[in-house]
Amino acid sequence: MAETTKARPRKTVRSKPGSTPDTEDARDGGETGTAVPADRSELVGYYRRMLLIRRFEERAARAYTEAKIGGYCHLNLGEEATVVGLLAALRPTDYLFTNYREHGYALAKGISPERVMAELYGRSTGVSKGWGGSMHMFDAEARLLGGYGIVGGQLPLATGAALAVSYKGGDDVVMCQMGDGTAAIGAFHESLNLAALWDLPAVFVVINNGLGMGTPVEASSAEPELYRRGAAYRMESARVDGTDVVAVFEAARTAVEHARAESRPYLLECVSPRLRGHSVVDPARYRSKEERQALLDQDPLAAFAARLERDGVLPAEDRAVIEAEVAAEVEAAAAFADQSPAPDVSTLFDYTYATPVPGELRRLPADPVFGS
Amino acid sequence: MALVTYRQALRDTLRAEMLRDENVFLMGEEIGLFEGSYKITEGLLKEFGPRRVRDTPIAEEGFVGAAIGAAMLGLRPVVEIMTINFSLLALDQIVNHAAKIYGMFGGQCSVPMVIRTPGGGGQQLGATHSQNVELFYSFIPGLKVVAPSTPAEASAMLKAAIRDDDPVLFLENLALYNTKGELPAGTSSDAGAAVAGGSGGSSTQMLIDSIEPAEIGRAAVTRPGTDITIIGYSRMAQVAAEVAETLAGEGISAEVVDLRSLRPLDRETIVESVRRTGCAVVAEDDWLTYGIGAEIAATIQEGAFDWLDAPVRRVAMAEVPLPYAKPLELAALPSADSLLTAVRATLRSTGRLAALETTRS
Ligand SMILES: Cc1ncc(C[n+]2csc(CCOP(=O)(O)OP(=O)(O)O)c2C)c(N)n1
Numbered sequence: 265m266a267e268t269t270k271a272r273p274r275k276t277v278r279s280k281p282g283s284t285p286d287t288e289d290a291r292d293g294g295e296t297g298t299a300v301p302a303d304r305s306e307l308v309g310y311y312r313r314m315l316l317i318r319r320f321e322e323r324a325a326r327a328y329t330e331a332k333i334g335g336y337c338h339l340n341l342g343e344e345a346t347v348v349g350l351l352a353a354l355r356p357t358d359y360l361f362t363n364y365r366e367h368g369y370a371l372a373k374g375i376s377p378e379r380v381m382a383e384l385y386g387r388s389t390g391v392s393k394g395w396g397g398s399m400h401m402f403d404a405e406a407r408l409l410g411g412y413g414i415v416g417g418q419l420p421l422a423t424g425a426a427l428a429v430s431y432k433g434g435d436d437v438v439m440c441q442m443g444d445g446t447a448a449i450g451a452f453h454e455s456l457n458l459a460a461l462w463d464l465p466a467v468f469v470v471i472n473n474g475l476g477m478g479t480p481v482e483a484s485s486a487e488p489e490l491y492r493r494g495a496a497y498r499m500e501s502a503r504v505d506g507t508d509v510v511a512v513f514e515a516a517r518t519a520v521e522h523a524r525a526e527s528r529p530y531l532l533e534c535v536s537p538r539l540r541g542h543s544v545v546d547p548a549r550y551r552s553k554e555e556r557q558a559l560l561d562q563d564p565l566a567a568f569a570a571r572l573e574r575d576g577v578l579p580a581e582d583r584a585v586i587e588a589e590v591a592a593e594v595e596a597a598a599a600f601a602d603q604s605p606a607p608d609v610s611t612l613f614d615y616t617y618a619t620p621v622p623g624e625l626r627r628l629p630a631d632p633v634f635g636s
Numbered sequence: 637m638a639l640v641t642y643r644q645a646l647r648d649t650l651r652a653e654m655l656r657d658e659n660v661f662l663m664g665e666e667i668g669l670f671e672g673s674y675k676i677t678e679g680l681l682k683e684f685g686p687r688r689v690r691d692t693p694i695a696e697e698g699f700v701g702a703a704i705g706a707a708m709l710g711l712r713p714v715v716e717i718m719t720i721n722f723s724l725l726a727l728d729q730i731v732n733h734a735a736k737i738y739g740m741f742g743g744q745c746s747v748p749m750v751i752r753t754p755g756g757g758g759q760q761l762g763a764t765h766s767q768n769v770e771l772f773y774s775f776i777p778g779l780k781v782v783a784p785s786t787p788a789e790a791s792a793m794l795k796a797a798i799r800d801d802d803p804v805l806f807l808e809n810l811a812l813y814n815t816k817g818e819l820p821a822g823t824s825s826d827a828g829a830a831v832a833g834g835s836g837g838s839s840t841q842m843l844i845d846s847i848e849p850a851e852i853g854r855a856a857v858t859r860p861g862t863d864i865t866i867i868g869y870s871r872m873a874q875v876a877a878e879v880a881e882t883l884a885g886e887g888i889s890a891e892v893v894d895l896r897s898l899r900p901l902d903r904e905t906i907v908e909s910v911r912r913t914g915c916a917v918v919a920e921d922d923w924l925t926y927g928i929g930a931e932i933a934a935t936i937q938e939g940a941f942d943w944l945d946a947p948v949r950r951v952a953m954a955e956v957p958l959p960y961a962k963p964l965e966l967a968a969l970p971s972a973d974s975l976l977t978a979v980r981a982t983l984r985s986t987g988r989l990a991a992l993e994t995t996r997s
Pocket of ligand 1: 415444
């Protein structure tokens, strides 16, 4: 029989190592928000952060069409509840590794919208000084240890960071975000196996938005309920409705506490559809018009706003004030990015090696190697 | 002075570095209980315990990536990959992550780690276990690639690699492990510190402690000469030394340049040597086309063309997957004989060999 904790939030499905996971689908049934009586200011804080991510991403999409942002640009639209819920469960000293869909995570980890936007604009004031762009944001102080563009590449790194924490005897936790498509890659298995084998404090989070680019999770994973893979590594795991910020927070808190207290890894799956295409330029033709409309109708941000209003937590007038504040914050971020300087070309060779060496070639295409 | 093997120099250096810095730890397949496939880590699990000598599963991508992540938080992992052939499974982590993290995050986070891995043919191990693919890594900015050829160099380079803040690929060669070389009696401050720290142990350990870390990115003129420059690294630097000795007996003065570091490459030392001697042969233990020898030849062309009296010749492995059968394998590998043939041909085309032959007769 499935063994699940009695007090589990109704929108979370958990599996314990050695047991058969519950088959209940996390996205079926039940009202949202009955899980945890979070206090009002916390709920309002969640809303504000979700809104900031939403408006930031919409602004980024616009800047992209204005050619202020180059390269790829993968947005968190529709995944705000997941992002905010997950990060609310971390201490500021806990570490985070993500994939390339990380603007929202950078904001939720406490990095200023100015520095995140400036990175998108490729400016020297950006969070990675203009060297990373959309996919490679990093901030040591916030302990965001990077966004990574190779699918699954961040998993071994996060496992190693958790090894360093445990080697040094600290009690920080390393959270590692990824998409559902990532569960098929070798690094996923190697990392979860190692983390379990070595008792590492890592929380692996799969954002199951149902698609890897245009490929449905059912077409890429033999076991599309991805949290069940935890059983293969004797790892506790759970699946949660990623459109419900409170449910995500609760599930993430359980996962993070487990990792911290037991120094054991945990696999958390957040079912969290994205509202738009894979990246800004993807029109998402693989979805029917009806599907697209249905997604917009179920917008988790709007649903959360309605719920907060209904429960008397955040009346419409107060929400309007937050809207205005967030809109101003995002405009200020775009203005800051716009006015910031591009990195100086004279710094081109500054970041190849941390310990520079005599034989290093510092040569532009037009320069000869030996004299002129 | 004391004679030690390349293997012993590596082992004692690992031990000395672990005693010196608590953040240095080892990981890899079969390095603990089994004491290393090539016994480089013999005794280290017993001495340092499983926290610092970690046996990994057979999952090169996973554990190499984990070492990178640990290095990002300030540890100094020394990873052993059983042979360079298996490093290909970790290519993504090494090339896309270890090499790029410092740059793509604007210098905010470095990756101070070492990957030790042996390569080389000559052991009848067949096509998938006898490759030297250091070229793949030498191509990548952000990585450092070193390939010392003697026990003393191996120790000095390993110290430098471990203390360096960047990812360093440390190439060994199966054929070198049992070769012997002298350790200099040094005066490094490390010696006293290690002894005071209780490293005690053998007299070779004390000599190892006194070796100064090398400067990564510097080649060495290991034998000065005037008639021709022979450039090699790892096993082929040893073969070059052997060939130079043979030539000396014939009155030919060959200069030997041991690259030691493949990235960064010390172009100045190569070019200066060739400007002195006027001709050069490059010896490499990997395939010819697009290889490291091609890069050296291009470097000479850019830096010493006007000084050249003959085209640069290259000696390399035959361009085949290495066969198992002994005569085939031997025929495919570069040797002292093949290098000697190339050197003579080069000297002949400069006219110098004829001159020397005339002087002698
Ligand atoms: C190793 C690798 N293969 C392919 C790609 C191209 N690619 C980028 S994103 C992506 C889909 C990944 O989907 P998922 O893991 O579900 O993440 P999501 O985009 O949904 O956040 C692919 C195939 C890549 N970046 N890396």
